[in-house]
Amino acid sequence: MGSGLEWSQGEQRLAKNTLLEEKKRLESSMMHRDVELLKVQTALEESEDRCKRSQSRLDQARANVQRIEAQRATLEEQNKELREQLENEKAAKEIANRVLRRLEKSLQEVSAGEREVCARPWRPD
Numbered sequence: 001m002g003s004g005l006e007w008s009q010g011e012q013r014l015a016k017n018t019l020l021e022e023k024k025r026l027e028s029s030m031m032h033r034d035v036e037l038l039k040v041q042t043a044l045e046e047s048e049d050r051c052k053r054s055q056s057r058l059d060q061a062r063a064n065v066q067r068i069e070a071q072r073a074t075l076e077e078q079n080k081e082l083r084e085q086l087e088n089e090k091a092a093k094e095i096a097n098r099v100l101r102r103l104e105k106s107l108q109e110v111s112a113g114e115r116e117v118c119a120r121p122w123r124p125d
Helices: 009-119
Strands: none
């Protein structure tokens, strides 16, 4: 090396070559990082898309569950009403059967009385 601040042509060439090599290495490193950044950004966008699709499916599933729950509640209410109607009809049928048995008994009594009256010979008064 030269004295003081002066550099020889060889030293200058060496320094210049060293700087150019460092520049190329840094540019290559930057390009590699840019490629990696692009890959990461692409993966992130794909993940966000999958997340949005999943959220949409989840929202749809929740809406379906709410709809099904509402239908279930309606069916349970209808079932309750039908059971009550069936119980009322059973009670009415039991009452009707009791009335029918009483009427049949009365009819048998009337028929027995008629047979007794008819079985007696007729006598004019």
